[in-house]
Amino acid sequence: MAEGSVPNQETVVKTDPVPIFRCDICQATYARPGDLNRHLKKHTRPYECDECGSRFGLRSDLDRHRRALHRSIVTNRTYSCSMLGCTRSYIRKDHLIRHMKSHRKETTHDKLLDEGHDHAPHESATSSNTHSDSSGLLWAVPFPRNPSFVGHQEILDKLHHCLETNDVHRFALSGLGGIGKTQIALEFAHQIKDRRSVFWVPTFNVDALQQAYTMIAHELQIPDSEKEEHDIKRLVQYRLSQEASGPWLLILDNADDMDMWFGNDGQRRDSQTLIDYMPKSSKGTILLTTRNMKVAVKFAGTHIFPVKAMDDTSATQLLDRSLINTLEEINILEDENRKEQIIQQLGSLPLALVQAAAYINENDIRLSEYLSLLNDKEAVIELLSEDFEDERRYRGTKNAVATTWLVSFDQIRDLSPLAVDYMAFISCIDPDAIPISLLPPVGSRKKELDTIGILTAYSFVERNSHGDHLSVHRLVQLAMQNWLRNQKLLAFWIPKVISRLNEIMTIDEYGSFESWRRYFPHARHVIVLAGLRQSAEINIQFLEKYGLFLLADEDFKEAERTFEVLIQEANIQLGPDHHITLDSISNLASAYRGQGRLAEALALDIKVINTMKTVLGMEHPSTLNAMSNLVSIYQNQGRFAEAEVLEVEALETSQKIFGSDHRFTLTKMSNLAVIWKKQGKLTDAEKLEMQALKTRQKVLGLMHPSTMTSMNNLATIYQEQGLLAEAEELQSQVVERAESTLGHQHSLTLMSMSDLAFIYQEQGRFDEAEHLAMRVLQARKITLGSEHPSLLVNMDNLAFIYKKMGRFEEAGKLVEEILETSRKVLGPDHPYTSASSGNLALIYRSLGRLKEAEALTYEIDSYTKTPRDAAWIRLEGAMVVEDKIQNELFA
Template identity: 25%
Template structure:
């Protein structure tokens, strides 16, 4: 170190003022930490002098600071303003050169800096590791460079800025022209730091084009050293968001398989626990529909940063930080950095004309700098003073944007016309992330000549992308990419405003040609197996683009197959709402395009009906399926495979409508037909066997259902892989049948294992996983493990309401269980509130005559009984008993259960003779239907003993009770909750459980 330099502390002074550009905040934090560990007091002073202040005065003001002044030299330090190198050289010569002892500097850039910076004699921290950088810093300031002893109690300091976090993915490249926004960055940082554990969520909210994404990216680069994990996720579509979040699993080193659901579950659990990393930052970009993804926002010790046009995020435990357009001084600084040839006055005029909208400033200043057009001429164009075609888009876009885009598009056409072709191709994908690799993967023979050259010539491709990037029309998605990699890279990002205006401004002949290319690219990307959960991420990537490529108007069979496969994927993955929208549009389009009775229309109607049935629209699906059945039977005959498939859908509709006998007859005939046509082991035969088992269960024929589902499960385990979704579905059915037969421990053993695999393979929020966990809760409850059941009942209901909605058939099934559990073991007021919603929901969905309405009213009557409303309970139960008997028959287990409850209330209101006659009849019928030792029969026997005591027939009561208790001990065990309750002479009750159809 030169002897003329004053060492820090040489005269007792232990203070350094660190002057840095905000862009280099991470370096400032690291340098501050290193110096403070060596006993130096550091005062940070962000360098951003007002534009109107001469540089000489700004530097003189800096000398008023305490102690030695350490300047952090970077491109950004000298670009703020912006100021020319000539200005800087004059100021440095005037202020720094005469007083070298006050100044020291370190440099963190390899770019050319103003020549007079040599006066600093800066230490170079570039291209060295953390230890060497610290040594150079200390030596430069005259401090001992010996390593400090390790202090295990000391908190870890900031990460060395040249080192990225241990896990880093998806983050856009840093915008080296980022300007201003210092207050917004500070507000965001403080909001996240001050939030409690699990509440660190901030949403950057503002209109399109204000730079929310750029602000989030700058936050990542400026504060990323605070985190061990930084993961950027596009969040404009739920399916894509889930896919990208699942991709974090291997980066976190989580031991998972390749299954989509397993990875997603593991990631969310890891973030929640903060293991292996507690300091994580997740950025959700473009999350404009909170209701679609808010339930998937991770909680835990880390932070979540969201960009959105939707202020409703404030209703989901997120702090809102509003992002406005640029302040005028920010606009001027940005324009002058983007277009150095413009004066400050010209930049101010341009900013005023473009309404300070960052996206528009970026695009316009970029090409204006390359043009010889004056700002005055450009503003005249914007105001319409020169004849031109102005693209009209929508009222929510600033007029200046629409006009400016017309000018920019003409510029692109004149320079690199291929860039316009590429841009137009991209506009037939969904806005946001554009998977251009799908275009690159197409065989060259399938491309029109105009586009074949663009796709097959890497130089032309890169030139087109380079032109679009130069004018900020697109950006490369990965921060790791370089332009040369774009030819094989993953995707480009196209802003929503640009996307919409490009689609609008396109000749008709180009529109048809380009849209056909995108359709074929999407069809070629179809994995072809929507039932394979391992391929769901690929379908999640494809489905958002179907609408924009207008695939429903295509007559290409490959494109039509893609639509059907995507609908199947949406059904299996639980994306019901999106699937129903697509299915409804497809039905209208294909009927018009292909005709009412085209084979593709029947394929479509089958998949569309599955989605409608999943949300409980059984009457609607019956109309669709019955029309298909009638037509196909007439045209092709009853043994036609398409007819059998439609008939299977109709049987499911009949089950949903409560017409179980009809459904069973139809299901039985379908199974026989499949066996004759395809044999026992065909997957369609097994599906028909599964459906017949469901019909048998709904009829109360549990032994027959168990045998059918056992055979189906064994065959699917052999024919399909054990973790296939259909195999798992059969496991739930088999465990359900075991439980309904009173074989609780067997059922719980099967279901516990199956629920675990469901979470891994399907994902914890998949409807089938929710059903598996609900059945596990019922198994736990019936087996007497009430604490475990309580937790699981609540968790499943909460997730069902979030993921599926309160009126979904599955959610209502979960709510019914939560209600009857709460009635006996939790909060009677909660039970009543939930029960009222369940009854009303089933009436609205299914009508007054449906057995689920009778069953849910029977459950509600027990709540009324418990709160002392005996007459109302009696009236409601008698009605439920009559309605249930009319719906499913006098000997159905549901009717017998209603009768057990009705007899109890008859006793309460003094009708004891009627009660004993009723339970006597129930015991006889239950024994015939279910057997002497079935739990329902045992409950009826215990209830009958209580009724006999009510009429003072103690001898018969003692005999019936003793025999029933002996059977309870033999069947369930002496310590089972039902046995203990019966021994204590607590009258048994029955809970109606809605079943899947």
């Protein structure tokens, strides 16, 4: 007999039941010719979809494809078998019932062995679909148990508690698509199946729901359920509502469509909706899974369990269980580190982790290779959009995580165009800590709340505990960015976001940049998304504000890059003599100064001041600001006499232009007092600062930051004069007022606390000084991060206190950390790095570690060549923050 041919009936009867019919294409063998013919159709694929051209071996596969993807009305074969691996479909319901009965007869020992269930008879070939046991409990669940399931124990415990107390008969799992709701429900179903009958109904479309109800009716042995005139959902509802049905759990999966469940916009209609078919029984419980919180609330009231991303431990276990591990990583520790990075990049999202493992397994690649793809945004989108096989997800549906979210997004688009605009806006900014005030105004607070409510209902965004900030999952944001890019809308939304940021990032009522801090990460994000050059082309004023905040925040390297681009673009758009172009050059000099590149800063600032005097005039605010920058450079170089001359000139000009009571004039006055203090002219400094303070109290009030800055300066002058009691009293007032007005983490608050700690230290109150300095250090770490230049000053302050207390070991460890960070952040040639080397060498000598002290000789020599000593470095470092506050107050 030729292989691949179909024998006549007589031959089949005489043939031994060993599979002998072989496919010529793939060499698969079959025992029956019908099986071979059905298999051959999968190769020839005779059925073509008229919508998209996809081809299928069986008509039933084509019908399911059209229903799932094209929502076409299929007039034939609308009842398909839900058994795993079976592709049969039928026109009539009774034919499907008859077919399902045949499945129940196919549980021979050979089939059990083939499907790997010989060691677990209770998990038989039909256990993943339908069966009943001797206890009379029924099981109609389409999926086998997930051996990779981990985590979510708290939710499972709550579900068990609800079931045991029997107080609640409806509850819901709600969360983002791919977060693991279906898998939690599946695990729960398997855990309680020896105590209750379990029925599973997928509700993502009408056909799947109808088929599931057909199977449940069959399991319940409802008479005449196959007749067309009967409403099978009503029959199942009636049967399960009877106490005789015993204890049961009904799982309604993917209940996302509000219209399907409750009618249009959640309002009840005259026609029947799914909520009308819910059975009620003291022995029955219904568990619903949904992406739509509004559906969950309407269905289950307060009995909702939000599903969040997995914790790191559970995520690692899931990834481990999902990987085949055919490749051995070179280093086990590196392997674990890469897993952690993958989990972090995927936001501990279960579906994304399973999809990642499937890709790694199928392509036989290393974790490091997959991680490199995750670091490429375009590759991430491709990975998230790639479908994969999973026997615990529905046949005919797309499993890719990005596709899952697009389904939800399509539903949101139908509900609210404004919600789509919000998501487009959010996709262009930082995914965390999004102030609601940053979102585009919509004219109505209610409209804003309703729109945010839709996005939170689908778990696309989350609100913080105070309700004033939002966050979005990083992968959801990337998927939205990709959607915008595909729709040619990303280039439309980036300028809108930049325009909104430029509008909202204004100097506050105190003349300060402090209110910018919560918007700054979003400004940085959109600039990275668009690129510095494109951001400057879109809005020069916005990029200038961005650069000024970088200077105020002491991110001098990024400020340098920003102003370099800004200068080039301003030259093109505005011309070389425009004040924004010239301001940017002066600000670039400030960036150089912040990095310790004083010679470059000096040359650039002198050049731009000469240009400004010619083009803008001596009395222009830009010229006066540039002169202030030059004063700061002179102070950094210890050239106080030249700084004094320049500041006096700026003060006189400001008094002439703006008057003695103007904020700009008062800032110049306060700056001059600081210079006199550094020169040792303490009486003159006290008199001038007192004048500035009285005027600020009169014009601005006692609680204004500028007033408190003058109080702080005056307290430091008292401290230099040895008037410690007066200094303490004044500085304590500043701390108290700043905390109550500006908050515990404001830079002025922390600067004043730091100065108060020095007063305590000079009074010999070391414990109080240490406590206060530690508070400042911890607060700065929270607001600025562990490697911010200002943090070095706070660490140095604490180390100075330790040295005064004779705790050289602790001081040494802290200065070692200071030196390491300074080398990394400021560079090995920065004066502060040299000063830190000198401080550390002195501590080593005090500890008798002479060889280590000697190793720092070169840096100590470099340090001693500068006109500074350790105390001056420490004091000047503290003034970095003070100068920043003063510069923020420029008019």
